[in-house]
Amino acid sequence: MSRLSSTNLAVSALAASLAAPLRVGLIGFGCVGQGLYDILRQRPGFGAEIRRIAVKNPGKPRSLPVEAFSFQADELLHDPELDVLVEVIDDAREAFRLVSTALRQGRRVVTANKAMVAQHLPELIALEREFGGTLLYEAAVCGSIPVIRTLDAYFGQEPLRSVSGIVNGSSNYVLTRMGQDASEYAVALVEAQQQGFAETDPTLDMAAFDPRSKAVILAAHAYGALLQPEQVLNLGIENVSATDIAYAAVAGQKIKVVAGLYLLPDQQLTVLVTPQLVDPTSPLYAVDDEFNGVVIEAEFAGPQFLRGRGAGGHPTGSAVLADLAALRANQRYAYAKLAQPELTYTTDLEIEIYLRTDDELLLDQLGFTDITEEADEDGYIVGFVPLDALIQHRDRLRTAGAFIARTGNVRPATHATEVLEAASAV
Ligand SMILES: NC(=O)c1ccc[n+]([C@@H]2O[C@H](COP(=O)([O-])OP(=O)(O)OC[C@H]3O[C@@H](n4cnc5c(N)ncnc54)[C@H](OP(=O)(O)O)[C@@H]3O)[C@@H](O)[C@H]2O)c1
Structure with a gap:
């Protein structure tokens, strides 16, 4: 022939x-x-x-x-x-x-x-x-937003400084309602449930287990890191109050649950899933209601922003449809970064947090290394704490009714004043 x-x-x-x-x-x-x-x-x-x-x-x-x-x-x-x-x-x-x-x-x-x-x-x-x-x-991950194929295929060969996103629509809806109506968490949660944006048992979404799973999947495609979910800090919003939302608003910020994956010096990677104080300069600031959004900071391409519906029958069905089309064309994930030199996953960092609690023991356990702001009458404190302490005490933070939001500043545990730029970007 x-x-x-x-x-x-x-x-x-x-x-x-x-x-x-x-x-x-x-x-x-x-x-x-x-x-x-x-x-x-x-x-x-x-x-x-x-x-x-x-x-x-x-x-x-x-x-x-x-x-x-x-x-x-x-x-x-x-x-x-x-x-x-x-x-x-x-x-x-x-x-x-x-x-x-x-x-x-x-x-x-x-x-x-x-x-x-x-x-x-x-x-x-x-x-x-x-x-x-x-x-x-x-x-x-993120329903209809094509983030996995973007990271896997388009950015398969390009180093990424960070990938940070609002990847859980339920908690974002609750935080948006609280910001707009000055309502308390329980009221906003009931509204989210009535609108079909939150489950009857909201734990997976509100305690940030769901966004943590998504962050782990993103880490594989963005950095070639295969992490176990337990390795990643997840702090949720079950204890957020109108006081916290007002604290952010005074500084012109919003509280958002951000899944952040950050490439640090010396080929180190860290992943954090926590509430975060977000500035209007960040594209994530305007991602409201049940929407999701992801910012990819790429070495050569620069910043990119994807926004869309992260849940619901049709948006999620749309993502499955795209996968069916990909299968028909014999496409598969390349996982290109799994084959590249391995990054080291680190939690040996200090994270600047806003913490509201009346539990003195908790303050001792977290071991603040630096306090930047303290307001006794409102029961909050802002300062740097070791990330490992947050991971160790995350369950107690939940049960003690404490609320934490990251400011966005992260620094190595051993260099007390040097803020790491990649991890400070949202
Ligand atoms: N909902 C969203 O917006 C969304 C977005 C992204 C990802 N997801 C993911 O998509 C998946 C489905 O979510 P969903 O919201 O569609 O769930 P759902 O509305 O609760 O529906 C679950 C379906 O699975 C069926 N099912 C459960 N166990 C089964 C078994 N052993 N064998 C056969 N069928 C079984 C149920 O059967 P019955 O009808 O008989 O109860 C039901 O039809 C979950 O993994 C979820 O995390 C959901």
Whole structure:
């Protein structure tokens, strides 16, 4: 066969594979699963059809006839007619069982489960490489914002000074309401729940476990760092009060929960997920309500800002749709930075914080090394504390009713006055 005709054959095979509709097995038909179903119905020309849907509870009222569902997700795992599995269930442990089994079969899989991906990323990458399958998870971080593929593909070869973002829409909605209405946390939380922007059990979002999972995923793509979630400080907003919001407002700032990944001197990396006092000069200042936003500070490209909807059926379904399109084009994550010289993850830093507490013992335990502002009557103090002390006492900070916001200043634990620029940028 001539070289030309074999090329033509290859092109026809590619065209045929692109033309054949992707046969999708959908596991989970809640907010995200229904969102994807709806999007694909509105886009019949996209070239994917949902062949089977698995859910959990047989008795639950549905928007489709009961015959449309399987109540055993494993049936989809064993169906050779399915080209892709989309896993969008709300159970991280079961999600890992399903996704890892599918990867062992060399399958193509899309998931939205950030807790599962953050907890098991090294193992998932190893399974993908060993068995030749593909796992994509754009929906797991910032919903519709294409941040993972931006970091993985576009910035795969470029050093990044920092990646910092508002990656949890629920807590951002609560903080926005508190800022606009001068309301207390409990009132704003109920409103967020009524609007469908917060879960009935808000702990994962409000105590910053959810944004921590997202930060861990971002660290893999932005810096090639495979971190365990427990290594990353997560402080939430369950104890925030109108006093704290007013403190920020006096200085013209807003409090936002910022997931910050910072490249420090000597190829060191640190990751922090905490409330932060944000200036109007930061693009994150204007990211309000349930929106998400991410600032990428790249070595050569300079700063870039992505903003969009981080949750909801259609925005998250949009991210799954983009992953399906990527799978159809045989794309996978490059994880280019995993192959580059390793960074050292450090927590040997001092962080400047605003702390409001009436717990004297806590002040001793945190061990302020430098106090920049103290207001006894309002019960707050501003100063530098060792990051390791915050990590060690994070549970007690929560139960003691203390509220902490970073000012944005970070310095090495041993050089008491030198502020690290990369980590001070929002
Ligand atoms: N909601 C968002 O905006 C959003 C955004 C980004 C990422 N995510 C992630 O996307 C995933 C799904 O979230 P969601 O909000 O769509 O959840 P959801 O509304 O609570 O729906 C969960 C779905 O999973 C099904 N399910 C649970 N366990 C199952 C099992 N063992 N086998 C088969 N089906 C099972 C449930 O079945 P029943 O219908 O029978 O109960 C339900 O249909 C989560 O990992 C979440 O973190 C969500």
